[in-house]
Amino acid sequence: MFDNYSALRSGLDSGKVSAVEIVKHYLDNINKGKHLNAFLSVFEDEALAKAAEIDKKIASGKAGRLAGMVIAVKDVLSVKGKRMTCSSKILENFEALYTATAVQRLIDEDAIIIGKTNCDEFAMGSSNENSAYGAVLNPHDITRVPGGSSGGSAAAAAADMCMVSLGTDTGGSIRQPAAFCGIAGLKPTYGRISRYGLTAFASSFDAIGPFAKNVEDAARALYEMAGHDENDSTSVKHDKTDYYAELSKPLKKGLTVGIVKEFLDHGVQKEIVDAVHSVTKHLESAGVKVKEISLPNAEYSIQTYYILTTAEASSNLARYDGARYGVRSKDSAVLEDMYVNSRTEGFGEEVKRRIMLGTYVLSSGYYDAYYKKAQKARRIIKDDFHNVFSEADLIITPTTPTTAFKIGEKINDPLAMYLNDVFTTTANLAGIPALSVPVGKDSDGLPIGLQVMGKDFDEAGVLSLGNYIMRNC
Numbered sequence: 001m002f003d004n005y006s007a008l009r010s011g012l013d014s015g016k017v018s019a020v021e022i023v024k025h026y027l028d029n030i031n032k033g034k035h036l037n038a039f040l041s042v043f044e045d046e047a048l049a050k051a052a053e054i055d056k057k058i059a060s061g062k063a064g065r066l067a068g069m070v071i072a073v074k075d076v077l078s079v080k081g082k083r084m085t086c087s088s089k090i091l092e093n094f095e096a097l098y099t100a101t102a103v104q105r106l107i108d109e110d111a112i113i114i115g116k117t118n119c120d121e122f123a124m125g126s127s128n129e130n131s132a133y134g135a136v137l138n139p140h141d142i143t144r145v146p147g148g149s150s151g152g153s154a155a156a157a158a159a160d161m162c163m164v165s166l167g168t169d170t171g172g173s174i175r176q177p178a179a180f181c182g183i184a185g186l187k188p189t190y191g192r193i194s195r196y197g198l199t200a201f202a203s204s205f206d207a208i209g210p211f212a213k214n215v216e217d218a219a220r221a222l223y224e225m226a227g228h229d230e231n232d233s234t235s236v237k238h239d240k241t242d243y244y245a246e247l248s249k250p251l252k253k254g255l256t257v258g259i260v261k262e263f264l265d266h267g268v269q270k271e272i273v274d275a276v277h278s279v280t281k282h283l284e285s286a287g288v289k290v291k292e293i294s295l296p297n298a299e300y301s302i303q304t305y306y307i308l309t310t311a312e313a314s315s316n317l318a319r320y321d322g323a324r325y326g327v328r329s330k331d332s333a334v335l336e337d338m339y340v341n342s343r344t345e346g347f348g349e350e351v352k353r354r355i356m357l358g359t360y361v362l363s364s365g366y367y368d369a370y371y372k373k374a375q376k377a378r379r380i381i382k383d384d385f386h387n388v389f390s391e392a393d394l395i396i397t398p399t400t401p402t403t404a405f406k407i408g409e410k411i412n413d414p415l416a417m418y419l420n421d422v423f424t425t426t427a428n429l430a431g432i433p434a435l436s437v438p439v440g441k442d443s444d445g446l447p448i449g450l451q452v453m454g455k456d457f458d459e460a461g462v463l464s465l466g467n468y469i470m471r472n473c
């Protein structure tokens, strides 16, 4: 309907369109795209009622900065009074008791929440096939996955079922589906956005971030969500800039962009490597200095990531006993059996695999060999980035080694599935911001994603370069 929020807002302010019409447009698209299975719940009546309220606010000149921006929320984020399943049977009937800070801050600026989106169970996965409520289909090719774990949010934004959607990214769950669905997706710096109201997967990695068809709208949503929150002690008191306004400035003079040589060496689809080279050529002709850099320990990122996140997940998921909100196993004689059986029946295969892996790496006999060693590896990977950022302002890599793969192609091979995250997990290990932007398509017509990474809290730099690339390359 509108290419971006600026256009939508002028439509609203000039009376050319109403918020009610906008909501109807997205509801219509949600209906038409039902087969994609992107939504787990849609708040039709409430969204329309809220839109009518916003139309009044617009008329009286009192509307918030995001008035009429229609947003879909991944079903691991709480919205008060709404079901939050985390795409798991174990929380099938759970209703959130409060609203996540990130979501509340958008609502406070008159954004309209249109529904909750499908995802991999407890955000574990790279294809959205791990949802207890069925796979999500890629809007570009319905035989392919949309990526994961925030696949529903990515598909919803790509198929124009909302203007912006929220995802979470622990190891790539915003950037990888953004790449597969041909849209922009940002994982902010760890601590930039409060995690209050986000169901924890791996607490020292989890980040909330926006998806949108363009960088501008993602920048606007980020600005509202960012900032310290007393309900999350890991949210950081750090200045935020007007990210959207920054985008209209030209690229910084003397900007140096690093290309990670290890990431283009092998195993990456040729068209993706070509896309990175064509972007860097373009940047050079625009006066950007492009430099080959090295992240020598990045090759350990997948192992490190899967040891540390499963350890944290095994602890975070210990709280689900299945007794109240979902499947309570029927045939258990004693309490302990009820817990064991409910967890066995309530969790899917991948979640159980991770709980067992995590318990194993934390067990007394293996703690030093796995968990402690992985913590040291995480530090070394973070140090690699620190070194690189002394010679480059920003880093460019492919987001994924391939474009969207077929549904069913990797589901029985967990290792092949984990390797999808080879370029994304490093940013979560280091905590730095990273964005995926679309840069053309491969010969099957599937979108290619390019990743821009930056220093801690340099979302402005990351978004500016991403926006430039998306518009010019």
Ligand code: GLN
Residues within 6 Å of the ligand: 123, 124, 125, 126, 148, 149, 168, 169, 170, 171, 172, 173, 174, 201, 309, 421
């Ligand atoms: N695909 C990764 C995993 O399965 C990332 C998940 C995420 O970022 N939530 O762990």
